[in-house]
Amino acid sequence: MNLYVILKRTFDTEEKISISNGAISHDSAEYIINPYDEYAIEEAITLRDAHGGEVTVVTVGTEESEKELRTALAMGADKAVLIDTEELESTDQFTTSAVLAEFFKDKEYDLILGGNVAIDNGSGQVGPRLAELLGIPQVTTITKIEVNGTDVFIERDVEGDVEKIETSLPLLVTAQQGLNEPRYSSLPGIMKAKKKPLETLEIDDLDIDEEDVAAKTKTVEVFMPPKKEAGKILSGEVNDQVKELVSLLRSEAKVI
């Protein structure tokens, strides 16, 4: 099987967010592979081990993303591709998916996997957009996948319900939590990853006219949510606290 994983480098979930000069501050932030993309990598490796073939991880970003690609290689992916879009002036999900579609145009793929959403921007658009641009079916938020020849059996999470789906390759899926437990990269894995191929492509290497992939949306302001005032910690006998709480929720907060 030819397996591809599209992944994104994101802030570590532990990071506090701050704003400087009207944008999210990137100083001294720790980065990770987007956690949902990690499920996709793990699943791709498992499928390759069961069915044979190759796992290629692809990211659209800047050269800093090499670190996350190496991590994916250390987990067990075979090859990595970095599409460097540093020179593009305006980018959004329209841009990223158009760039990826151009990359995939002449590739042979059976299954493309990604996370269902990235924890930074949280739009969840690139996977389904790419599937449409490639003209292949998609199944989002999957929690289980079995491949038998070109037949594919999937379970997906739909707001707590489980949908059982039959479809076939070629296909794009996006991972939901619960799909698997991503492995940690082992020391031998990390050593091997250093020798695995990591290809970097510039926009000029792809058949892309910058105007055709220009963003369709623009961020005009970034701001922090208003700070909460300190809350009221109740005191006294437990019975009285409970009565006071119910009364406050009804009369003061007016939510019951």
Add this chain to the structure above:
Amino acid sequence: MSKKVLVLGEVRDGELRNVSFEAIAAAKEISSGGEVVAVLCGEGLNEAGKALIHFGADRVVLAEHSLLSTYSTDGYVQALLQVIDQEKPDGLVLGHTALGKDLSPRLAARLKSGLISDVTSLEQAGENVVFTRPIYSGKAFEKKVITDGLVFVTIRPNNIPPLEIDESRSGDVAALAVDVKDLRTVVKDVVRKASTGVDLSEAKIIVAGGRGVKSEDGFKPLQELADVLGAAVGASRGACDADYCDYSLQIGQTGKVVTPDLYIACGISGAIQHLAGMSNSKVIVAINKDPEASIFSVADYGIVGDLFEVVPLLTEEFKNVLVKS
């Protein structure tokens, strides 16, 4: 400039979802005095269509085909493209629900348009409509505009108030026979798993448990409280990792991001990833044995105590006052 804006209404278990009424309110704002046309896909949706009119839609198009009774990506893309071809809208609004998240990016790619997902509020600013949405799971927010083409957005349930219902409103509800074929993904079965009928993302009240709940059985008092309040039950990652409950209940940076009117956190310490998923709730109650727990830093009201003592008392007290009122 007034615009024509389409809204996709969403029916779940035979009922229109609230987010569809909220989407009409958003579309009304975007249309700036233009026309709001609601779309429903499936069969036998005449009554639902009238309800959308009562909530502010000017007109309703029923895209009818037997294959549209169950959602499929291909079926809905095909149906909506035919409606869009007929209506030629300037804007498009969907709920940021499982359906909206699956469908709208695919539709946006087909229409070569931008898409602003997960909008929590919107406002007019000159010629533009400016959309606010959370980023970093609610640790920050951004304001965005569409710079080119269709104004296409999905709205987060429970954030944009619907318009007042007006049952005297009337409007045209017209069927459009659409052509749907060659579905490449087929839903064979749906296993209902949600413990109550209340969906986390649309719940007005959520009762959530963390590691302090200690076991699967430990969720029972939380469920009893939720039943009395008509609330949904959620959980922290800690509780899910410890196998006390299913991952579909997880609230946090990985998991669901929720904004109910009332969030009752029981035995949740308040890791930054969890806070990202719930701290924009309107009112937060924290119940925890540890007075230093960081959940208290976002709580409006806190009780320092054992959840197994406090939660049952709370259930009884709510029963008492809710029966009286």
